[in-house]
Amino acid sequence: MDSSNDEALDIIITNVVATFRTRCHLNLRTIALEGINVIYKPEVGKVLMKLRKPKITASIWSSGKIICTGATSEDDAKLGARRLARCLQKLGFRVRFSDFKVVNVLAVCSMPFAVHLVDFTNNNRPIASYEPELHPAATYRIKTLKATVQVFSTGSITVTGPNVQAVATAVEHIYPLLFEVQKPKHRKD
């Protein structure tokens, strides 16, 4: 059971969430009226701007804080954020791109075997939690990495963590634990 199995396992990053600041106050009404592909939500106080490429949705607040979601990689997130800042610059605001930080990365991965969730939870008692009434997956929180892994009985897992490196490490960490509780393969007839 080699630990460097992530070459064989495809970890697909589905979502990267990043935040940055423009260091200037933004007038949401102006953005809502003059921007393209925007949705104004006055009851919450933000504007949603969707970029076509990279495919990103950004929540823009009047304080200048912007949350960028929907990117598929960290670089994509940075590129999208910069493009967004440029968009706002063109609308006339004195934008300064600062404090870019990737906040959350969500990745999915599929084990080549099915997992016995009851045994998995019993083996990893306080760290793993499984409530079939509430959610069909067992949640495993890795405190050191600040990452959360959700394990489904089919063997698919979703990993969320603060950056891509943590996600990869989390998959490495959890692979042996899942390997020992795998369900033997048999044909269902």
Next chain:
Amino acid sequence: MASTSRRDALALPEVQCPNHPDALLVEDHRAGDVICPECGLVVGDRVIDVGAEWRTFTKEIATKDPSRVGDAQNPLLNGGDLTTTISKGTGAASFDEFGTSKYQNRRTMSSSDRAMLNASREITTMADRLNLPGNIIDRTNHLFKHVYEQKRLKGWSNDAIASACLYIACRQEGVPRTFKEICAVSRISKKEIGRCFKLILNALETSVDLITTGDFMSRFCSNLGLPKQVQMAATFIARKAVELDLVSGRSPISVAAAAIYMASQASAEKKTEKEIGDIAGVADVTIRQSYRLIYPRAADLFPPDFRFDTHKLPQM
């Protein structure tokens, strides 16, 4: 209330009859006196009565309350009831000229005590609706007290915490109730109870055993009025289905409901999916889904000594 002094509380006061120093003194409990048997001199008085507590038996509001020690201490409340409150007046002098009572503001008890009492009341009401025994209620009260003292769940409504504590207590006692059953007796939504549940487990650093299909069989089957044979068959079917891993990823409640459906349809007491769904808190389509998964292996799932009423199980 009996005072607990440092010395042994049962030690009689060290007195002697002045006339008869070696006479053994007799204690009169009714009057609280210590009397010399030789000459009848009352040597000590105001002896504290360490006997059984006097209780009020009369229902009407007697002007003289014979119980001087009050109710039993509630260990869950802080301060052990050692506070002074001003009660409602009884005589005419307690009302001032307008007819309102003087001293109308009773000293309010501390907020944590009030919260505990309210929660206790809520818990007792909910447990009553579910017909839960006293040990679960006690456990719930203790859990609530721990959680409340911890203050980590301060933002959540006390009712939500109480409901979640009730759920945890049932689990810990080995007789789990589904979230939906707790929802039925509480005003809190399943989502909120679920969230509180996870937070409480974190805060108290405990964990609970996982639910199994067998935990709910006896309750669901009795509510449906199914005979013991069918219940045993359903338990067997559900256990077998989980062992053979036919229902991977399904909640144990759904599997139990499908097993009950299969067992009841094979016996004389046929129950519809809707009836079972109502009792178990499962949608009838969910029962249908789980049933479809276990139907192909129906022959393996039934216990060997089961007597079929009809050999034709519904196929869907």
